[in-house]
Every structure is written in C-alpha cells, then in structure tokens.
Amino acid sequence: MKDLYQQLAPLSLCALLFASPAVAQDAQNVPSQSAPTQFQPTASISTYKIKSGDQIEVYVWGEERLQRSMSVLPDGSIAFPLVGQVAAAGRLPQELETVIRNALSSQYRGEVPQVTVSVLTPAPIQFTVLGRVGSPGTFETARDINVLEALSLAGGGTEFANLDRITILRKSADGLRVLGANIKPLMRGRVDAADLESSNIVQIEAGDMIIVS
Structure with missing residues (x-):
C-alpha cells in the first residue's frame, strides 16, 4: 500500500x-x-475544437434572423440558413466563424457582418x-x-x-x-x-x- x-x-x-x-x-x-458543465462563450481566440454533440450558438451581428443555437450532428456538421450544411467538428470556433462568413459573402453586396461562434455546452x-x-x-x-x-x-x-x-x-x-x-x-x-x-x-x-x- x-x-x-x-x-x-x-x-x-x-x-x-x-x-x-x-x-x-x-x-x-x-x-x-x-x-455537462456550461461553457462560457468562447473568447476571440479559443483552443477548444468543436465536436459532435456540442451545443453551439452562431450569431451574425445585426441579423437577428441569423442567430441560431444548435447541436453539432453525429456526422460533425451543422445546418445554417443561407449557407446550408457546414462541417463543424474538428474546427476551432474562430475557424468556423471564418467558414460561415465566407459562405455568406455571396448574400451581401457590401461587407459581410461579423460572425461569432460560441460553444454553449460541450458534449x-x-x-x-x-x-x-x-x-x-x-x-x-x-x-x-x-x-x-x-x-x-x-x-x-x-x-x-x-x-x-x-x-x-x-x-x-x-x-x-x-x-x-x-x-x-x-x-x-x-x-x-x-x-x-x-x-x-x-x-x-x-x-x-x-x-x-
């Protein structure tokens, strides 16, 4: 002993x-x-990689219709308005922000609004x-x-x-x-x-x- x-x-x-x-x-x-422990919204730089089952929030500034809380699907993807299916698992929140913002670029004539991704509840x-x-x-x-x-x-x-x-x-x-x-x-x-x-x-x-x- x-x-x-x-x-x-x-x-x-x-x-x-x-x-x-x-x-x-x-x-x-x-x-x-x-x-599960509640996460605080991710900071501007996060080292947490999103995974299947995570509850996340996507917020497009100035566009209330594009604010969504959702779970990452078993295949690692999410569905977002005007964008469609997006691979989320394995990405940092700030990486997913960039992917969504780039996908929204065709919907705006001017500058695309800022996109924020927060991990609310990790799986x-x-x-x-x-x-x-x-x-x-x-x-x-x-x-x-x-x-x-x-x-x-x-x-x-x-x-x-x-x-x-x-x-x-x-x-x-x-x-x-x-x-x-x-x-x-x-x-x-x-x-x-x-x-x-x-x-x-x-x-x-x-x-x-x-x-x-």
Whole structure:
C-alpha cells in the first residue's frame, strides 16, 4: 500500500499541473450521470475544437434572423440558413466563424457582418482505462483531458504498471489508430522541461481506450 501511495502521489500532482481546475469535479464513472458543465462563450481566440454533440450558438451581428443555437450532428456538421450544411467538428470556433462568413459573402453586396461562434455546452467525452490501474473502467467528463489526467481518474498505475508503455486505441475514419504515451519521466516527483519533452501527453478523445500494461 505504501508503494502504491508513493506512485499515486506524483501522478495526482502532475495531473493537477495539466488539468483545468474543475476536471476532477467534471469526471465520473458512467453509472453516475450528471449534467455537462456550461461553457462560457468562447473568447476571440479559443483552443477548444468543436465536436459532435456540442451545443453551439452562431450569431451574425445585426441579423437577428441569423442567430441560431444548435447541436453539432453525429456526422460533425451543422445546418445554417443561407449557407446550408457546414462541417463543424474538428474546427476551432474562430475557424468556423471564418467558414460561415465566407459562405455568406455571396448574400451581401457590401461587407459581410461579423460572425461569432460560441460553444454553449460541450458534449461529454467517454473513454475507457484498462490494465494495471487502481480503478479500471469507463469514465465520462465534460472537459478535454489528457492521458495523465485520465489515468489519475482511474486511480493511477499499480505497483508493476509500465508507465513508459501506455497504449491508446482510437477509432478514426481511416480505421483503428494505435498511439503511445510515456509518463514515467513525470513520476519522479520533480518535473522539468526535459521530462515534459520526453513524455507524450496525448489528448484524450471520445471513445479512446487506454491500456496500461
């Protein structure tokens, strides 16, 4: 038990370094469902990538008829008046703003009004952690997390876990992708720039399966 505690302590510390303040509150095992966390409207520069199931708002300044709240469809698209079907998933809000504004250009003789895209409610991300972890299972979170945070939610690696050989299975349009992660350098308690550079802190996506051998 003492060895397990010593291993979990740095993992929890590192997760806090990379996590947003509310990650631990947002994530839970699937059986205990809770409402997704409400996002504030995106700032002028956002690093959040829109995904299927997100509730977004599109607002064209000065055009109330073109203000819409909608969910991103399972195929990653949205339907917007005067524009039609637009691919939204995988894009930053500001990128989608540009796409919609360009598509509206044919509808205006002068300058096209400013377009604002806000993520109102992000769709929850569900992922599975298997292998040598304290609490293997399926988890759900309303926020983006990385592999370090995901393992922390699963109780961290056990005494004999190979934290330098973590496998992440991810479904994509091209089939099953296999990603690797190495967080062992981060388990020494003191993390420096070299440790971060040698580690592969993969961002977790919906449907990912994380295997700790």
